[in-house]
Amino acid sequence: MVDQITLQIINVIQVGTVLMLSPLVAGVINRLKAMIESKHGPSLFQPYYDLMKLFRKEVVVPDRSSIIFILAPFVSFSAYLVIALVIPIVTPYPLPYGILLDLLGGALMFGFAGIFGIIAALDARTNYTTMGASRSASFTALAEPTLIMVFFGVATITGTNNPYVTNNVLATSASWYLSATHILVMSAFFMLLLFETGRLPVESSGLMEFGMLDDGKMMEHSGKLLALSRWGGYMKQFMLMAVFLNVFAIPWWMSSDVSVVGALYSAGTLFLKLLALIAVIVITEESLAKLRLFKILDFLAISFSLGLLAVIAFFLVGGGV
């Protein structure tokens, strides 16, 4: 019987990792992008400075908006905190709250947070946020089937939607890792990752862009509310990357030792894996041009086809043991 106190401490480490490291990941991405473009770029810790500055600023709320406008960032942020408790970030074994949600449940939780962002954007009652909301709603509606297909693909591999089981199966069985289903699921999920985190072939981030999808929703938020939204966005990006790495792409090098040291070790290796993934993402971003808005549908259709093909591939060629 593992003592509960250790597990709770590991829980705190896990949520702390997500909270503390997620702005750093954003900072590394921005710095690396600037370096590839032969610019000096902002400091690695710029997202932290931004958050600190925003937390000190006053909140301006539009006249006609309702309480939802103020509540939404809090709701989204807490939804992300709940997800941080249940996905494999620093442990390859489920933590006490791991039974709350499986992969599909996690996706629904992300959707829940997203919906509140959209409602708040509509509640701000300005043209720009409404445009951002409608764009993100229409494209997310097309991204969601892909996500579900990815989970079907995972389910064909392991017979369950539990991320910890998936991690274990892929880490221990090379034939599953090399199976067509897994590789297709991985590529579909990678395309989805680019979409969900607002990376370049789909969306160029920054507030001064006509092509923006997700950032448009936050135009009217300011001060602490904007800081929470931003931080939530960083956390979402971090957790999607962590799921991609720990469940799909690189399921190894996690300490199965139920101890604080083991959790810290896994957090360290996760950061190294993240650096590798960031390099891949930044190179993708720097080498691709932005898609025209309606070509995003093609992008999502292709990732959906890959996801669907992953499920079919299981029946076509089988795989694993």
Next chain:
Amino acid sequence: MITIPFSNEIVALLGILILLSALYMQGQSFVDPTIRAILVQSFLISALFAILSIQSGSIELFYLAVLTAVMRGVTVPRIMLYQVRKFKHSLRETGTGQRIPSFMLIGVIMIIIGYALFRTILAPFIPNSQVSVPFSLLFLGFLLIISRRNALVQMTGYVEEENAILYAGALIAPTIPLLIEFAVVLDIFGVVIIGVILSAQRDVFHTLEPADLEQLRG
């Protein structure tokens, strides 16, 4: 007989890559990349034959691999690319095949149909379930032919079907050299005949779209 580590996984992966290349061709509205895709597909199939031949120790399959690479990997695409280059306009599909996302999804559905047909009709006789991949590839070839107007793309569809048939043959009965000979001979015939028809069509009508041949009707 030599055992390659993970050979089953590699064969399965190559099969899926071949299907992906077929889907890419379906999603590509330009003629040039489509022909390059059939080149890549032929080389993938050639690699697959090579692995199967090492695995089963059959020399016929190795001949087949080499012939596939030479005929459908180099010669046929080269002839077709030559046709494209000699013939500047009409390099882009104008028909319904232009609608990429819907046709890619239809392609995936075709794969499902191919698999379902294989399960219901052929599975009792053929123990190897991977034969469903070439079966699906055959349907993707059909789809490519019926969804496009451009004759060169339709030709790549035929080459794709030929790939599929050889692929199925190699999986079902690895030692049938006769099939190889026939396939290669048919290959040459096909390319020569279609090449002649295309050249004639180009000289007379200055177009490669079969629909324009309707002018021939009396």
